[in-house]
Amino acid sequence: MAAIVRLSSVCRRGVNPLFYQSTLLARPLVVPHKCQEQPHLLTARIHASQALYASSGSKAASLHWTAERVLSILLLSMGPIAYFNPSPVVDYSLAAALTLHGHWGIGQVLTDYVHGDTKVKMANAGLFLLSTITFAGLCYFNYNDVGICKAIALLWSK
Amino acid sequence: MALLLRTFARQGVCISRPHCSVLYRHAAPMGTTAKEEMNKFWSKNAKLNRPMSPHITIYKWSIPMMMSITHRGTGVGLSGAISAFALAALVLPGNYPDYLDMIHSLSMGPYLIGLAKFGIAFPVSYHTLNGIRHLWWDLGKGFRIPEVYRTGYTVIGLSIIASIALASL
Numbered sequence: 001m002a003a004i005v006r007l008s009s010v011c012r013r014g015v016n017p018l019f020y021q022s023t024l025l026a027r028p029l030v031v032p033h034k035c036q037e038q039p040h041l042l043t044a045r046i047h048a049s050q051a052l053y054a055s056s057g058s059k060a061a062s063l064h065w066t067a068e069r070v071l072s073i074l075l076l077s078m079g080p081i082a083y084f085n086p087s088p089v090v091d092y093s094l095a096a097a098l099t100l101h102g103h104w105g106i107g108q109v110l111t112d113y114v115h116g117d118t119k120v121k122m123a124n125a126g127l128f129l130l131s132t133i134t135f136a137g138l139c140y141f142n143y144n145d146v147g148i149c150k151a152i153a154l155l156w157s158k
Numbered sequence: 159m160a161l162l163l164r165t166f167a168r169q170g171v172c173i174s175r176p177h178c179s180v181l182y183r184h185a186a187p188m189g190t191t192a193k194e195e196m197n198k199f200w201s202k203n204a205k206l207n208r209p210m211s212p213h214i215t216i217y218k219w220s221i222p223m224m225m226s227i228t229h230r231g232t233g234v235g236l237s238g239a240i241s242a243f244a245l246a247a248l249v250l251p252g253n254y255p256d257y258l259d260m261i262h263s264l265s266m267g268p269y270l271i272g273l274a275k276f277g278i279a280f281p282v283s284y285h286t287l288n289g290i291r292h293l294w295w296d297l298g299k300g301f302r303i304p305e306v307y308r309t310g311y312t313v314i315g316l317s318i319i320a321s322i323a324l325a326s327l
Contacts, residue, residue, distance in 0.1 A: 102237035115200035137244025
């Protein structure tokens with residue numbers, strides 16, 4: 001979307017002047033004179049699930065997006081905390097944040113590359129299983145072994 | 159919708175100006191959701207056994223493109239490594255310090271150890287720094303092409319420096 005706005009400032013020649021006043025979702029196109037059959041403005045078809053279809057739209061996707069960013073910022077702050085204040089609380093928080101961030105991240109990769117209802121369902125089920133095992137393993141490691149912070153410290157001391 | 163409002167604000171256009179009413183005057187909402195449309199596209203083309211148009215094989219690679227896929231690659235790689243570690247913790251007998259001693263007893267030499275540390279530190283630093291760059295974009299900043307390249311080079315440079323610093327700890 002931002003690219004379309006920038007395009008108008010980059011292209012000085014040969015840009016339909018209507019473009020400058022255009023809105024982004026519903027651009028009315030003026031049909032050239034030679035097309036006599038349809039002298040009226042062409043209609044842009046838009047997806048109105050969020051703003052106009054208030055009843056059928058859901059905010060789930062948008063909330064998920066925001067939650068992903070909040071988690072990313074949280075995970076960023078955990079780096080220095082883990083370095084300066086290692087503790088079991090930090091270990092378990094890191095386990096949870098890392099697993100969830102990875103789960104949502106791989107989820108986006110699957111959304112991009114896997115198509116078809118059954119394939120998507122299978123892939124997401126597999127991802128859920130993997131993330132569950134990952135979280136269980138990390139918690140087990142925190143409980144029965146040295147814990148994530150200590151593990152990294154030991155690894156780096158070698 | 160947020161993009162729409164953000165762009166209007168940036169251009170200093172307020173909704174009350176007459177040509178803005180063109181926003182919805184000739185727009186017809188569709189009966190299907192974007193997800194349904196995407197599924198229809200994929201199922202139709204898969205059913206007709208159509209090949210995919212060449213895209214990454216023919217388009218000239220650019221720094222932003224390479225950085226983007228590297229961000230994804232490091233993310234998937236790091237996630238896989240964490241999962242492998244967690245699985246190993248569940249399945250393998252013994253405890254972590256013993257395994258570390260076992261690896262250390264292979265006496266790989268300082269350069270190989272340094273290289274291994276760099277190999278761990280670089281994906282982490284790159285993904286973290288590029289992640290910050292992504293969050294910067296999510297705030298709506300830094301989309302001008304020169305800015306994209308400038309922040310990109312900064313991320314690459316800082317990643318290398320940070321990885322070398324971490325590897326030499």
